[in-house]
Amino acid sequence: MSENNTAPNHDCIDRNDTVFKHLTPEQKERINAEKNCNTYKKGAEIYHEGSRTNGMYCINAGVVKIYKTGIDGREQIIYFARPGDIIGYRSILSGDLACSSAKALQESVLCFVPGDLLIDLIRNNGDFALDVLQQSCKELGEANSYITDIAQKTVRERLAEVLIKLRENFGLNENNELQVSLTREELANIVGTATESVIRLLSEFKQDHLIDLKGRKIRILDSKKLEKISNAFG
Amino acid sequence: MSENNTAPNHDCIDRNDTVFKHLTPEQKERINAEKNCNTYKKGAEIYHEGSRTNGMYCINAGVVKIYKTGIDGREQIIYFARPGDIIGYRSILSGDLACSSAKALQESVLCFVPGDLLIDLIRNNGDFALDVLQQSCKELGEANSYITDIAQKTVRERLAEVLIKLRENFGLNENNELQVSLTREELANIVGTATESVIRLLSEFKQDHLIDLKGRKIRILDSKKLEKISNAFG
DNA sequence: CGTGTCGTTGATCCTCGTCAAACGTTGTGG
């Protein structure tokens, strides 16, 4: 799918808030030499569950949803990756096949870094290894929290929590609207419920003046109460 | 919490199926010099959510449950650690506080390895770093599967799945009984449901001749059907 | 102007959580 290298600003490697921050200039150069940047149109699949990803991807621009396909093809969204994040590294490092799929939510630019280069860098740069470990441990902690939430909270509580997390991750525009455009079904696939339930609860939240709805635009009116509904956060 | 070092066979470090397998003899010696082995009685807490674990633990003997405390104190069991496994490493590496608690299910022997030694070893031994990464990525993959399961499967399906996984992890004795002793409440806290629901479903399974019950002993009679009920596995 | 996708609403059903009560088991201390 789409264009290739040589474009000017594929600079994920140079950002100093990413996992690459402790690489030497030479190591960054090696990545730049071997990486492969592509633009993915909205809805384009980056990799699919069960396949072998022979490397990892660094998000340069856009938003990517990571999800698993469960019973009867139902998606469960695990998380959203944003610029600076890395995805797909799990399967090379654990040696398994990919356990999730990745799809561009908007037009996105991703750089592919080959797996053997990744492993070589981890082996030879301890600080880089620690940064990758930090990333995977952070994801692990979040996953564990999510397990507890889904197992114990009601759909209503989880939806409120998801709205708050979306605000934290994507922020609000000048109208206090969430800066992500998700279908009701996608919202349901994060919360882990039926589309209709999300719709009904969103209307309730609207009636209670917690949010306002205009198509897919969700305006946050009362995050305090939303947080209270979500029952603390974890 | 009890005895201390110098005991003869605290050999987790020498097993070649653990995360320590690629350490040099010198590095193993350093761990042996700095580690601190303790026996934990049944029910003893090893570390608690929200605390700072300044290192990690290697399980030498016994079984340890890792769990999070959710709403109104309800436990959600994340997984069981067994001899050879390491626990508690997440929080040192991600820099956060512990996001889960650990408690001995049986009398267990654990060796504590200080965090700065761990980090030093990761930094200076690339293969060790890769092994730790592999471990955390494996856990991450399992956590993601679990999220999907809890979000999409029924309690009945999940209970069947848990029974199968317990068999895979702990095996059966000569009577085809699971080699773990769990209370109904603990089973419920793995599945993510109410104790009463577990009890009812176990009786159903018994009536359908899938299992047999004798107190906490669960004998597996028909794992094929259990697997079918669990709806494939992930 | 049809076709497809998404959003919304209503009606219905069932899984599962909660409450309550009774009984068995274990452990502790007098």
Added chain:
DNA sequence: CCACAACGTTTGACGAGGATCAACGACACG
């Protein structure tokens, strides 16, 4: 050794939360 407490197990009854099914409106797109 008994009494009592604390805990775990089991069963029943009840109700609510939420999944499912069906139908329809809104909107975009070719």
